[in-house]
Amino acid sequence: MANTCKCEGNCSSVVYQELDAFMADCPKGRDKLIPVLQKAQELFGYLPVEVQEYVAKALELPVSEVYGVVTFYHYFTMEPRGRHTINVCLGTACYVRGAKKIVDALSENLNIKMGGTTEDRRFSLTTQRCFGACGLAPVIMINDDVHGRVTPKKIAGILAQYE
Amino acid sequence: MAKPRAYVMVSVDADTVVIGAREVKTRLAAEIGTCGLGEEIRVLETGSFGPSDAGIVAAVMPEGLVYGNLTPERIPQLVEEHFVKGRPVSAWLLAGEHILPDPETTDSRGQQYFGRIVLDNCGRIDPDSIEEYIANDGYFALGKALTEMTPEAVVEEVKDSGLRGRGGAGFPTGLKWSFCASEKADMKYVICNADEGEPGTFKDRLIMEGDPHKVIEGMALCGYALGATQGYVYIRGEYKLSIERIRNAIEAARENGLLGKDIMGSGFDFDIAVKIGAGAYVCGEETALIESMEGKRGLPRVKPPFPAKAGFRGKPTNVNNVETLANIPFIIRNGAAQFHGIGDPGTPGTKVYTVLGHINRAGLIEVPTSVTLRDVLEDYAGGMRSGSFKMAQLGGTAGDLLDASMLDVPLNYDSLAKNGHSLGSGAILFMNETIKVCDFLHACMKFFAHESCGNCNPCRNGMAALLELTARLKKGEGYPGDIALMEELVMGMQSIAFCPLGQSPAAPVLSAVRYFRDELHAGINVDAVRPRPEHTMRHLMKLAS
Numbered sequence: 001m002a003n004t005c006k007c008e009g010n011c012s013s014v015v016y017q018e019l020d021a022f023m024a025d026c027p028k029g030r031d032k033l034i035p036v037l038q039k040a041q042e043l044f045g046y047l048p049v050e051v052q053e054y055v056a057k058a059l060e061l062p063v064s065e066v067y068g069v070v071t072f073y074h075y076f077t078m079e080p081r082g083r084h085t086i087n088v089c090l091g092t093a094c095y096v097r098g099a100k101k102i103v104d105a106l107s108e109n110l111n112i113k114m115g116g117t118t119e120d121r122r123f124s125l126t127t128q129r130c131f132g133a134c135g136l137a138p139v140i141m142i143n144d145d146v147h148g149r150v151t152p153k154k155i156a157g158i159l160a161q162y163e
Numbered sequence: 164m165a166k167p168r169a170y171v172m173v174s175v176d177a178d179t180v181v182i183g184a185r186e187v188k189t190r191l192a193a194e195i196g197t198c199g200l201g202e203e204i205r206v207l208e209t210g211s212f213g214p215s216d217a218g219i220v221a222a223v224m225p226e227g228l229v230y231g232n233l234t235p236e237r238i239p240q241l242v243e244e245h246f247v248k249g250r251p252v253s254a255w256l257l258a259g260e261h262i263l264p265d266p267e268t269t270d271s272r273g274q275q276y277f278g279r280i281v282l283d284n285c286g287r288i289d290p291d292s293i294e295e296y297i298a299n300d301g302y303f304a305l306g307k308a309l310t311e312m313t314p315e316a317v318v319e320e321v322k323d324s325g326l327r328g329r330g331g332a333g334f335p336t337g338l339k340w341s342f343c344a345s346e347k348a349d350m351k352y353v354i355c356n357a358d359e360g361e362p363g364t365f366k367d368r369l370i371m372e373g374d375p376h377k378v379i380e381g382m383a384l385c386g387y388a389l390g391a392t393q394g395y396v397y398i399r400g401e402y403k404l405s406i407e408r409i410r411n412a413i414e415a416a417r418e419n420g421l422l423g424k425d426i427m428g429s430g431f432d433f434d435i436a437v438k439i440g441a442g443a444y445v446c447g448e449e450t451a452l453i454e455s456m457e458g459k460r461g462l463p464r465v466k467p468p469f470p471a472k473a474g475f476r477g478k479p480t481n482v483n484n485v486e487t488l489a490n491i492p493f494i495i496r497n498g499a500a501q502f503h504g505i506g507d508p509g510t511p512g513t514k515v516y517t518v519l520g521h522i523n524r525a526g527l528i529e530v531p532t533s534v535t536l537r538d539v540l541e542d543y544a545g546g547m548r549s550g551s552f553k554m555a556q557l558g559g560t561a562g563d564l565l566d567a568s569m570l571d572v573p574l575n576y577d578s579l580a581k582n583g584h585s586l587g588s589g590a591i592l593f594m595n596e597t598i599k600v601c602d603f604l605h606a607c608m609k610f611f612a613h614e615s616c617g618n619c620n621p622c623r624n625g626m627a628a629l630l631e632l633t634a635r636l637k638k639g640e641g642y643p644g645d646i647a648l649m650e651e652l653v654m655g656m657q658s659i660a661f662c663p664l665g666q667s668p669a670a671p672v673l674s675a676v677r678y679f680r681d682e683l684h685a686g687i688n689v690d691a692v693r694p695r696p697e698h699t700m701r702h703l704m705k706l707a708s
Contacts, residue, residue, distance in 0.1 A: 033458035034441055038400070065459075072460040072616070073441035075400055091362030092560050092592055093519045095606045129444060129610065130362035131401055133178050134517065134590075135215020135525045144403075146181040 015043045016054070023058055033059060033069060037076060046077045074128065082117045082124040084162045087141040091130030094138040098151075102138050103127070105152035109159065123159070167202070169246070171195075172209040174220045174286060176372045177404045179211075183235070184219045190235045191221070194242040204246055210373020212286035214526040215517070217257055222286065231257040280505070280513050281489045282529045285373030290408050293415040296376040302421055304495035305380050308387055309429040312495075317388035318344050321491065323499035325511045330356060330447075330484030331558060331588040332663075333510070333576040339481065342471035344389045346479040351391035353382055354475065354482045357398040357405065358452060360444045361559030362610060363590035366515040367485035369527050371398070371405040374489070375412035379435060381488030383422065384495055386433040389481055394435040397452055400442060410437055444614035448662050449482040450474075451616075462618045463662035486515055486589070506532030509577035514586070518544045520555075520593035532575035536565065539574070539591060550595030554678070558587010560607045561667035563674040564600070583677075585670065600679040601686045605633035607671050615664065622665030625656040629668055636686030642693040646683055650676055 022039045026032040036055055041047050047070050056063040070076045088094075088103050103114065106125055110118050117124040133139045136148025140158075147158050173188040185208075192206040212220055217231035228251055230241065237255065244252050279285075288295040296302070308317050322337025343351065355378060359367040371378060382394045398406050413435050416422040424432050443461045445451045450464035453475050474480025490512060494502045503511045515529045516539070523545030530539065536555060540546065552570075556562050563584040572578050576586050594603070612626040632649050635641045653669040660666050676683060 030458045031456065034455065035439070038439065038441060068460050069458070073443050075441040090606075090610070092556065092603075092606060092610075093363045093590075095603075096520055096592065096594060096598060128442075129360060129614065130364070133181075133215075134363050134365060134519045135178055137519070146178070148178070148182070 018043055030059065030061060033061065033066065037070060041076060046080050048078065082121045084122065084142055085124045085126060087126050087128045089131045089139045089141070090127045091134065093130070093134035097137040099138040101152050102140060102150050102155070105155045109155055123162070167205045169204045170224045171204060171206045172222045172224060172286065173206065174210065174212050175208045176211045176369060177402065178215055179219050180404060182219060186235050187219050187221070187233050187238065190238045191242070194238050195246060198242055198247055200246055207289050208291070209288060210285040210290050211369045211527055213528060214257065214524055216525040220257065229257045230255045279529045280493045281370060281377070281486055281515050282373065282527070284377065285369065288374070290373055290375055291411050293376060293412070293419055296374070300496060301376055302380055304492040305383050305421065306427055308384055308495050309427050309431055314344065314388045314390060317384060317495065320499050321388070321494060324494045324502040326487065326490055326494060326502065327510055327576060328484060329486035329490070329514065329589065333586060336483065336487055339471070340385065340388055342469065343479050343481040346472060348479050350393070350478045351389055352475045352478060352480040353386045353389065353391045353394040354452070354480060355382055355394065355396040355485055355488055356447065356449065356452060356482050357396055357402070357485050358440045358447045359399060360447050361561065361588040361590060363519055363592050364517055364559045364588045366517050366527060366589045368402050368405050370485050370489055370515065371402070371409055375408045376416065377489045377492055378409070378485055379412050379416055379422070381491035382435060383426070383433050384491045385481060385483065385488065387431055391481070392432050392434070394433065395438050395456065396435060397438045397440060397456060399440045406437060406439060413437070443616070445616045445662065445664050448664065451662065452482065453480065462616055507573055507575045507578065510575040514574065514589065516589050516591050518591045518593070521548050521550060521595040522546065522593045523548050533573050535571050535573050537570040540570070540593060544593065547593065547595055550597060552593065553596045553598065554594050556592040556671065558585065559590045560610050561670055562587040562590070563670045564678060565674065566678040584674065600675050600682045601633065601636040604671060604675055605637045608633045608668065611668055619661035619665060621656045621660045625652055625660070625665065626668070628652060629672070636683060639686050639688060640691065641687035642691050643687060643689055644693070645687060646676060646680070
């Protein structure tokens with residue numbers, strides 16, 4: 001169904017093909033739902049209902065179960081995110097070292113609330129449970145980069161590194 | 164090639180990679196090459212030495228000198244001074260003599276520290292090299308078990324050692340194994356629980372990053388003892404370097420015939436696969452973890468049946484924590500008696516902790532179970548960085564808050580249980596007087612409320628109520644009776660919540676009430692009157708009129 005697209009490879013048909021290839025490689029059985037969704041999110045950036053339906057059909061599972069899994073785990077999102085995702089660690093070690101101030105500074109700087117995305121889709125702001133990098137507390141993670149010992153003063157400089 | 168006269172070990176773990184450890188390593192090797200010392204001095208990658216607040220760390224062996232806070236810019240001077248002129252740059256050396264494992268080191272009371280069991284290779288070997296692991300007695304225990312011991316004897320040995328689960332609950336490991344071993348089934352599974360999600364705890368990550376083969380060997384031994392042929396390591400998705408190193412280790416073990424079919428010609432088949440978690444605190448609970456592995460929402464199962472009877476895909480399954488499994492090779496190699504001789508006789512062995520908070524040296528430590536909180540604070544953590552000791556939380560967010568009266572209780576399951584506390588998962592957070600108990604409790608409850616999976620009412624609604632209660636206390640707007648209400652609520656949750664997550668708030672709340680009742684009282688406004696709950700029907704009619 002995805003391969004009927006006539007665009008120049010710019011639309012998601014290529015991505016669907018890649019997803020198909022991944023699903024063909026996976027061992028059979030429902031165990032593969034989470035790995036497939038992880039791959040799908042990696043490819044699409046988020047998991048809109050259409051992608052969930054596509055995965056459900058391919059794995060012969062009810063869409064409701066796929067939806068259930070997507071909404072259960074923090075890693076999955078149904079909303080498109082900004083180009084860069086800022087995760088603020090709110091674990092106890094970061095809390096003790098002032099994570100709350102970092103959250104405030106970020107919301108103020110980007111003018112968005114926790115969980116929001118800036119209008120230009122540059123940044124999304126979320127919090128996460130402990131990253132396990134407590135030695136560097138307080139910690140924020142932008143995409144895959146960890147920034148440790150963050151202070152409200154450093155925020156602007158860190159954000160400027162991401163376009 | 165000439166035998167190198169020195170080795171420089173650069174600690175590369177997930178914390179240091181992001182601040183440029185690999186660049187420092189490359190620069191170091193290049194600079195040493197430029198000076199024409201490439202033949203004499205080798206630069207290697209290794210796991211964490213322990214300190215996690217000293218930036219990029221490298222050790223020069225055999226001297227055992229440890230440099231901290233390295234940057235690529237400092238490298239030319241370091242190489243020039245240390246390796247060309249032979250003068251260590253003392254300004255960049257890290258203070259603290261226990262950074263590298265040294266069995267001879269004694270503490271301030273003259274007691275001998277025992278060598279490490281779990282972390283003995285961390286910071287000493289290249290985690291991606293199976294040869295280095297084997298050269299340090301690696302896979303010796305597996306060979307011994309396969310050639311000299313029956314599976315029953317392996318279970319007995321682990322039982323005799325007195326090893327207890329290091330994931331937090333402290334259940335005797337040998338006993339757990341014997342449940343699964345006695346089941347008859349065509350397929351059994353061994354699962355390594357590496358979904359380390361307790362805030363402040365990252366010991367399992369550093370074990371996997373520093374010595375992944377130890378975990379693999381522990382799992383293979385467990386598989387042999389239980390008659391299981393397939394193992395899984397369930398790792399948090401965020402632990403990218405752990406995933407990479409465990410995968411490399413599995414690959415290398417397979418290539419060397421230490422995993423796969425007919426291991427060491429003994430007829431024993433065992434293989435391991437990696438499963439990656441998608442982020443849910445509750446998945447650390449073993450039945451929720453199994454549900455997640457089966458591709459479902461990670462909701463805990465009704466027990467019984469326990470996983471030992473019907474676990475992954477309905478087959479007998481044994482789930483152990485990373486650290487627990489990493490203890491197994493030592494026990495099999497050296498015998499239960501030697502293990503039993505270490506630490507406190509009730510809960511023998513060592514415990515790995517991450518120590519954090521307002522202290523001088525944050526990081527990873529492994530100590531015998533006879534060590535007290537004061538020993539950890541003074542000898543390992545280097546004392547308080549600022550202010551004075553007010554409280555410590557033992558074992559992550561679900562852990563007890565202890566005040567100064569508990570400083571001299573040995574850190575092990577039995578001694579703490581006698582005082583009404585538990586050891587938890589392996590994090591110790593030290594706090595000074597700047598942290599208010601009400602604020603801290605509120606932060607803990609926020610975490611729980613966010614992570615509650617919503618499956619059972621006591622946890623779902625209980626967490627919301629606790630969040631509200633602690634928010635009131637934090638603002639100084641608590642109603643008289645709120646503390647008693649909070650106690651009643653967590654005790655209720657403890658007895659009827661479906662899984663350990665709903666039982667967790669009891670530890671921080673009850674211990675806070677026990678030690679810091681006065682401070683919690685200060686959050687109560689004695690004049691406030693608790694509003695009566697609105698009568699729903701009447702309320703609705705009023706709204707409608």
